[in-house]
Amino acid sequence: MQDYEESVAFxxxxxxxxxxxxxxxxxTSIPCGYNILSVIFLLASPSHHCYIPTQSNLSQDWIEASIPVQEEAGKQERSSCSRYELDLVKNLSALGIRPGLEPVHNLSALASGPESVFSNLNQEGCKDGWTYSxxxxxxxxxTEFNLVCSDQWKQPLTSFVYFLGGLTGCLxxxxxxxxxxxxxxxxxxxxxxxxxxxxxxFAPSWPIFTVLFFMMGLGQIACYIVVFVLGSEILIGSTRVLFSNMALPIIYTTGMMVLPGTAYLVRNWRHLSLIMAVPGLACIPFWWLVPESPRWLLSRGxxxxxxxxxxxxxxGE
Structure with missing residues (x-):
C-alpha cells in the first residue's frame, strides 16, 4: 500500500x-440524502374523522354534530376514531330535531325538545372509513391504506422497516x-x-409497500457508505479531507433539504415517490466517469x- 501512496502522490x-x-x-450523495426523509412525507398522518356517507341524507350541521368532541392536550378536538351511532343520528334528524348544546339523557327528552346534544349517546367506530384533511x-x-385508529400501529412499523433496511445495508x-x-x-x-x-x-397494498420500502432503505444507506469509502480510497491529501469532512456531508444534507420543497409542491404520495427516483437516475451516467478504487484493485491482485x-x-483523463 505504501507503493500506491508513492505512485499516486505525483x-x-x-x-x-x-x-x-x-x-x-x-x-452521487444527493440521492442518498434526498430519500432519507421520505418517511416523514410518505407516511404523514393528516387530521381525520369518521366518514358520514352521503346517502345518510344528513345536513351539514348533523354531520358535524355526529362526530364526538374530545379534549386533547387542553384543546377541544373532533374524535378521530369514533362517531355517534349513525342510525340513531338519522332518527333524530328525521324527527326534525336540531343539534344543540345541552346534554340529553334519553330519547324522550330529545323528542320533546327542539335541540339535542349527543354526549350521552352510544358511539361506534368508523364503519364507513374516514375523511382526511x-x-x-x-x-x-x-390515507391511502387507512393506517389509523386500530391500524395505527402499521405507520411506525413501516418507518421501522425502512430504517431496518438501512441497518441491513450498513451490515x-x-x-x-x-x-x-x-x-x-x-x-x-x-x-x-x-x-x-x-x-x-404502484404499490397496491400496505404489505407490498412495506417490502418495497425496506429495499429502498437498504439502497439508501448502502450508497452513502460506499461513496464515502470510494472517495477516501481514490482521493489523496487535502482533497480527501475536504471531501470526507465537508463536501460529502454538505451535499448530503442539501439533498435532505430539497425533499421538503418537493413535497410542498407535490402533495400526492405516489407522484412524490416517482419524483424521488429522479436524482438517482440522473447519477447513472456517472458510471462511465467514476473510476474503481485503485486500493481495492490492488487488494484483489x-x-x-x-x-x-x-x-x-x-x-488527467
Missing amino acids: LGTWGPFQRRVFILLSL TEHYQSTVV FSGQISDRFGRKPVLFGGIGMLSVFSCALA RLLNAELLLRAAAL
Whole structure:
C-alpha cells in the first residue's frame, strides 16, 4: 500500500483527475440524502374523522354534530376514531330535531325538545372509513391504506422497516463491496433507490409497500457508505479531507433539504415517490466517469487495472 501512496502522490491534490472524482462522488450523495426523509412525507398522518356517507341524507350541521368532541392536550378536538351511532343520528334528524348544546339523557327528552346534544349517546367506530384533511397533503400512504385508529400501529412499523433496511445495508454493504468492488455497489445502491422508489408509486397494498420500502432503505444507506469509502480510497491529501469532512456531508444534507420543497409542491404520495427516483437516475451516467478504487484493485491482485487507472489519472483523463 505504501507503493500506491508513492505512485499516486505525483498526481497533485487538485489535479484534473482528483477534481473530477471529487465533484462526481459528491454529487452521487444527493440521492442518498434526498430519500432519507421520505418517511416523514410518505407516511404523514393528516387530521381525520369518521366518514358520514352521503346517502345518510344528513345536513351539514348533523354531520358535524355526529362526530364526538374530545379534549386533547387542553384543546377541544373532533374524535378521530369514533362517531355517534349513525342510525340513531338519522332518527333524530328525521324527527326534525336540531343539534344543540345541552346534554340529553334519553330519547324522550330529545323528542320533546327542539335541540339535542349527543354526549350521552352510544358511539361506534368508523364503519364507513374516514375523511382526511387535504390542507397539507392530497394523499399519503396513511390515507391511502387507512393506517389509523386500530391500524395505527402499521405507520411506525413501516418507518421501522425502512430504517431496518438501512441497518441491513450498513451490515452488508462493506462486505459486498469488498467482494465485488466499490463502484458496482455504489451504483447498485443508487439503482435500488431509483427502482424501488418508482415501484412504491404502484404499490397496491400496505404489505407490498412495506417490502418495497425496506429495499429502498437498504439502497439508501448502502450508497452513502460506499461513496464515502470510494472517495477516501481514490482521493489523496487535502482533497480527501475536504471531501470526507465537508463536501460529502454538505451535499448530503442539501439533498435532505430539497425533499421538503418537493413535497410542498407535490402533495400526492405516489407522484412524490416517482419524483424521488429522479436524482438517482440522473447519477447513472456517472458510471462511465467514476473510476474503481485503485486500493481495492490492488487488494484483489488486479495490478494491471490499477496501473492503467493511475496512468490515466497522471494524464488527467
